[in-house]
Amino acid sequence: MKLHWQLLMSIGLVYTTAQKLPPCSILDVFEMNSLYKKGDIVLGGIFEISVKIISPDLSFRVKPEQWKCDGFDVAIFQRAQAMVFAIEEINRNETLLPNITLGYRLYDNCQKIPTALRAATALFAGLDDVKEEFDCYGSPPVLAIIGDPASTHSIAISRIVSLFRIPMVSYYATCSCLSNKQEFPSFFRTIPSDTFQIKAMIRILKHYKWTWVGALAGDDDYGQNAVKLFIEEVKTFGCISFTETIPKVITQSRLLQIVDRIKRSTAKVIVVLSSRVDFTPVAIEVVRQNITGRQWIASEAWATSVALATKENFACLGGTIGVAIRRGEIPGFQNFLLQVHPDVNPNTRLLVQFWETMFGCSFQGGTHGQNVSVDHLICTGYENISSTKTGYSDVSQLRGSYNIYKAVYALAHALHNLMSCESGKGPFENHTCPNITSVQPWQLFHYLKKVNFSNHLGERIMFDENGDPPAIYDIMSWQKDEHGEVRVKTVGLFDESAGAGNDLMLKEDELFWNFDFGMVPESVCSKSCRPGSRKATRKREPVCCFDCVPCADGEISSGINSIECVKCPADFWSNPSRTQCLPKEIEFLSYGDPMGITLTTVSLFGVCLSICVLVVFIIYRNTPVVKANNSELSFLLLVSLTFCFLCALCFIGQPTDLTCILRHIVFGISFVLCVSCILVKTIVVIVAFKATLPGNNMMKWFGVSQQRGTIFLFTLIQSIICIIWLSTAPPSPVKNTKYQNEKIIFECDNGSIVGFSSVLGYIGLLACTCFAIAFLSRNLPDTFNEAKFITFSMLLFCAVWISFIPAYISSPGKYTVAVEVFAILASSFGLLLAIFSPKCFIILLKPELNNKKSILGKVNPK
Structure with a gap:
C-alpha cells in the first residue's frame, strides 16, 4: 500500500508540474467546523455535531459558496471531547506510546453525506495551502479516522479510504453490510453490527x-x-x-x-x-x-x-x-468537560461554536456559531460551565462517548505494537521497522486487526475477522x-x-x-392452539394467522401449536380431550356384564328346568302319559335341550380358540339332535296313527331301531359339516374395530361364512321339515294330539331364528353375541315349554288324568 500512496502523490506531482504550479499545491480549501491539535501522529475524527446544514445555491454560473452547518448540539459535542480526552490521557501515559505525542483533527459532518465526504477527503489529503516537494512523501496527514457515526456515510467514506488501507474505526455505524471485508477491508467499529x-x-x-x-x-x-x-x-x-x-x-x-x-x-x-x-x-x-x-x-x-x-x-x-x-464509565472525563475553555482561532472553530451555543453569546470579531441569541451577548471565555445542566456534562449514560474512548485506545495499542516491532517481523519492506516519520496507514491496519487488550473496566477490546467487536x-x-x-x-x-x-x-x-x-402484552395473530387441536392456516394470510381445528377421533396432539394430529396406534384411541392415546376398551359379553349375568342366569335356569322335567319323566316313566309319548325320544329330547341351554354359556366370556370352536360345534350338534328328536317324534305320531287303521302294519318299519338310526343319521350329517368347517377355516378370536373405533370388540370370527351358513341352514331345513309334517298332522285324533304341540313349538322355533338373522346382522359388538344367545335360549324354552308343559301339567297337577282309561277314553268315537 505504500506504493499506492506514492503513486497517488506521483500523479499529483505530474499534474501540478504540467500546470506549472508548485508541487502538491492545494487548489481549494473546504471551510469546515474543526478542532485541531498537532502531534507526532495525527488521528482524524468525524462527528455529527450539527443537526442540519444550509446548502448553497448551485446555479452552475458562479463558484458555489461553502456549505454551512446549523443547529449545534452540545450533547453530541461531548463525543468529540471524548476523543480529545482519550488522546490527552494517552499522551500523559508513560507506558503506552512513550515519547510519541498524538494529535487530532476533528470535523463536523452536519449529518449530511456531502459534508462527511469533504471531511474525509480533508483528513487523508491534507488542508495546507502549499506543501514542499519532500512533504509529499512519508506519513499522510492522518493515520486513521474515528467515525463516521452514520452507516450511509461510513459506506461512502470507507470505499475511498479502503483503497489506501487507512483504518476507519466507527463508534456508531451498525449496518451489517460494513462487515463485508471484500468491500470494506479497512473498516472497524467499536459498536456491534x-x-x-x-x-x-x-x-x-x-x-x-x-x-x-x-x-x-x-x-x-x-x-x-x-x-x-x-x-x-x-x-x-x-x-x-x-x-x-x-x-x-x-x-x-x-x-x-x-x-x-x-x-x-x-x-x-x-x-x-x-x-x-x-x-x-x-x-x-x-x-x-x-x-x-x-x-x-x-x-x-x-x-x-x-x-x-x-x-x-x-x-x-x-x-x-x-x-x-x-454503557461505560470514563474516570476523570466529567472534570475534563467542565474545564474546557475556548481558544478563538481557525483550528478550534468547533470549540468556539460550542461555547457560543452553550451560553447564547458571541465572541468579538464575528459569530462563529449558528445558534447565537439575537441580542448578541459578548462571550468572555470565562463563563462557568459548571453552572449549566445539559447533555454535554451528563456522564451518567456514556455510550457513544465510551465507544469513541475505546476506539482511540484500540488505535493507540495498535500504534504501540507497531512502534515496538522487531526487525524482520511484520508487514515492512526490507524487514525493517518504521520510524515515527514514515509510518503508513496500511501498517497500522495490520496491527489494528490483531489488537486484543482489556480496558480499565475489564472489558475485552478486540476485533473479529469482520472488524466487529464482541x-x-x-x-x-x-x-x-x-x-x-x-x-x-x-x-x-x-x-x-x-x-x-x-x-x-x-x-x-x-x-x-x-x-x-x-401485564406483559400478548402479540400474536392467532392464539396458540392447545393440545388436542392443530393449526389450520387461513387462505391468503401469513402462517401466524390460523384457526385451531380439533383433532379427529382417534388422533391426538400433545404439544402447543401442533401442525398435524398424530393418529393413534391400532389398539389405542384418543381420550375425549384428544391429548393422549389410551388403550382401547376391549368389549365382549362377559360374565360380569349385567347382560351377561342375565343371560347366564336364564341359561342355567333352562338347564335346571330341563333336568327337572327329565327327572319327572324318569320318575313317572311307567305312567300312561309318559309311555304314550315315546319315553325314549322324550328322554333324548330333554338331554339335547339341556345341551342347548348349556351351549349358550360358551358364547359368554372372553373368546378363546377353544370356546370359539366349542360354541359353534356344541350349538350345531345340540340343536340338530334336538330337532331330529322332534322330527322323529312327529313321524312316530303319524306312523302310530296310521298303524291303528285296519290292515296297516307300518309300525314295524319304523320301530325303535329305525328311530335311533334316523336321529343318528341326521346328527352325523351335522357333525360332518362341522368337521369340514373346522378343518378348512375354523372359528378364532379376533379384535374387531369395524363397528366402534373407540372400542375393540373381542369376538369369534366364524372363519368360513359357508361353514356357518351350512350349520344354520341344516338346522333350519330340519326345523322346516318338522314343522311341515307336524302341521299336516295337527288334526289327528286327540289321543295323538302331541302333533299340535310340536307344530306350535316348531312355529316358535322358526319365528325366533328367522327374526334372528336381521337382528344378528345389525347388532354391534357384544350385542351380536347377545342376540345369538337370546335366540338359542328363546328357541330352547319354546321347545321345552310347548312340548313338555302339557304333560308335566297332567303328571304333577292332574294325576287323575294320568291313567290308561282317561287316555283311551279320548279315543272313543263320539
Missing part, C-alpha cells in the same frame, strides 16, 4: 413469545439492511404484520399513512429500526392521535433518546424496550421514577458470547409494562 442488534431483538421477541410484530425502518442503509435481517430472522418463528419505511423527508400524507397502518394493525409489538431524527415525526403523530396499547422495541439509535423519553410521550411510548450500546448490549426500559420523571433504565444485558440460552439476562421485576394491570 446490526446483525447482533437484530439477534438481541429477536431474543427479546422469543422470550416473550411475540410472534406477530410490525416493523418501521429508516430510508437509509442502516434501516433497510437492518429490517431485511429482521424479517429473515422473524420468519423462523413468527410473522411480520407490516413493514413501513420512514422517508428522510416525510410528507404529512405519508406520515398519516404510516401511523394509520400502526393503528389498524393487530400487532401489539412494533420494532423501530431508524435514527431518532427519522422516528421523531412518527412518534409525535402517534402521541397526537393518542395511540396506546403498543409495545415499542427501540433500536440502539434511539433507545436512550432523552428527547423522546418525556412525560408528554409517556402515555404512548412508556414501557419502550430498547437495545442500547453498552456483541454486548444493554437492555433499556422507559419508565417513571419515584418523582414521576421519565427515566431510561437498564433492565438487562445481551451478551452474544455467552452462548444460546444464556445470552439474554433480564431483570423481570424491574421491567415496566404500559398495559392494563401492568
Whole structure:
C-alpha cells in the first residue's frame, strides 16, 4: 500500500508540474467546523455535531459558496471531547506510546453525506495551502479516522479510504453490510453490527413469545439492511404484520399513512429500526392521535433518546424496550468537560461554536456559531460551565462517548505494537521497522486487526475477522421514577458470547409494562392452539394467522401449536380431550356384564328346568302319559335341550380358540339332535296313527331301531359339516374395530361364512321339515294330539331364528353375541315349554288324568 500512496502523490506531482504550479499545491480549501491539535501522529475524527446544514445555491454560473452547518448540539459535542480526552490521557501515559505525542483533527459532518465526504477527503489529503516537494512523501496527514457515526456515510467514506488501507474505526455505524471485508477491508467499529442488534431483538421477541410484530425502518442503509435481517430472522418463528419505511423527508400524507397502518394493525409489538431524527415525526403523530396499547422495541439509535423519553410521550411510548450500546464509565472525563475553555482561532472553530451555543453569546470579531441569541451577548471565555445542566456534562449514560474512548485506545495499542516491532517481523519492506516519520496507514491496519487488550473496566477490546467487536448490549426500559420523571433504565444485558440460552439476562421485576394491570402484552395473530387441536392456516394470510381445528377421533396432539394430529396406534384411541392415546376398551359379553349375568342366569335356569322335567319323566316313566309319548325320544329330547341351554354359556366370556370352536360345534350338534328328536317324534305320531287303521302294519318299519338310526343319521350329517368347517377355516378370536373405533370388540370370527351358513341352514331345513309334517298332522285324533304341540313349538322355533338373522346382522359388538344367545335360549324354552308343559301339567297337577282309561277314553268315537 505504500506504493499506492506514492503513486497517488506521483500523479499529483505530474499534474501540478504540467500546470506549472508548485508541487502538491492545494487548489481549494473546504471551510469546515474543526478542532485541531498537532502531534507526532495525527488521528482524524468525524462527528455529527450539527443537526442540519444550509446548502448553497448551485446555479452552475458562479463558484458555489461553502456549505454551512446549523443547529449545534452540545450533547453530541461531548463525543468529540471524548476523543480529545482519550488522546490527552494517552499522551500523559508513560507506558503506552512513550515519547510519541498524538494529535487530532476533528470535523463536523452536519449529518449530511456531502459534508462527511469533504471531511474525509480533508483528513487523508491534507488542508495546507502549499506543501514542499519532500512533504509529499512519508506519513499522510492522518493515520486513521474515528467515525463516521452514520452507516450511509461510513459506506461512502470507507470505499475511498479502503483503497489506501487507512483504518476507519466507527463508534456508531451498525449496518451489517460494513462487515463485508471484500468491500470494506479497512473498516472497524467499536459498536456491534446490526446483525447482533437484530439477534438481541429477536431474543427479546422469543422470550416473550411475540410472534406477530410490525416493523418501521429508516430510508437509509442502516434501516433497510437492518429490517431485511429482521424479517429473515422473524420468519423462523413468527410473522411480520407490516413493514413501513420512514422517508428522510416525510410528507404529512405519508406520515398519516404510516401511523394509520400502526393503528389498524393487530400487532401489539412494533420494532423501530431508524435514527431518532427519522422516528421523531412518527412518534409525535402517534402521541397526537393518542395511540396506546403498543409495545415499542427501540433500536440502539434511539433507545436512550432523552428527547423522546418525556412525560408528554409517556402515555404512548412508556414501557419502550430498547437495545442500547453498552454503557461505560470514563474516570476523570466529567472534570475534563467542565474545564474546557475556548481558544478563538481557525483550528478550534468547533470549540468556539460550542461555547457560543452553550451560553447564547458571541465572541468579538464575528459569530462563529449558528445558534447565537439575537441580542448578541459578548462571550468572555470565562463563563462557568459548571453552572449549566445539559447533555454535554451528563456522564451518567456514556455510550457513544465510551465507544469513541475505546476506539482511540484500540488505535493507540495498535500504534504501540507497531512502534515496538522487531526487525524482520511484520508487514515492512526490507524487514525493517518504521520510524515515527514514515509510518503508513496500511501498517497500522495490520496491527489494528490483531489488537486484543482489556480496558480499565475489564472489558475485552478486540476485533473479529469482520472488524466487529464482541456483541454486548444493554437492555433499556422507559419508565417513571419515584418523582414521576421519565427515566431510561437498564433492565438487562445481551451478551452474544455467552452462548444460546444464556445470552439474554433480564431483570423481570424491574421491567415496566404500559398495559392494563401492568401485564406483559400478548402479540400474536392467532392464539396458540392447545393440545388436542392443530393449526389450520387461513387462505391468503401469513402462517401466524390460523384457526385451531380439533383433532379427529382417534388422533391426538400433545404439544402447543401442533401442525398435524398424530393418529393413534391400532389398539389405542384418543381420550375425549384428544391429548393422549389410551388403550382401547376391549368389549365382549362377559360374565360380569349385567347382560351377561342375565343371560347366564336364564341359561342355567333352562338347564335346571330341563333336568327337572327329565327327572319327572324318569320318575313317572311307567305312567300312561309318559309311555304314550315315546319315553325314549322324550328322554333324548330333554338331554339335547339341556345341551342347548348349556351351549349358550360358551358364547359368554372372553373368546378363546377353544370356546370359539366349542360354541359353534356344541350349538350345531345340540340343536340338530334336538330337532331330529322332534322330527322323529312327529313321524312316530303319524306312523302310530296310521298303524291303528285296519290292515296297516307300518309300525314295524319304523320301530325303535329305525328311530335311533334316523336321529343318528341326521346328527352325523351335522357333525360332518362341522368337521369340514373346522378343518378348512375354523372359528378364532379376533379384535374387531369395524363397528366402534373407540372400542375393540373381542369376538369369534366364524372363519368360513359357508361353514356357518351350512350349520344354520341344516338346522333350519330340519326345523322346516318338522314343522311341515307336524302341521299336516295337527288334526289327528286327540289321543295323538302331541302333533299340535310340536307344530306350535316348531312355529316358535322358526319365528325366533328367522327374526334372528336381521337382528344378528345389525347388532354391534357384544350385542351380536347377545342376540345369538337370546335366540338359542328363546328357541330352547319354546321347545321345552310347548312340548313338555302339557304333560308335566297332567303328571304333577292332574294325576287323575294320568291313567290308561282317561287316555283311551279320548279315543272313543263320539
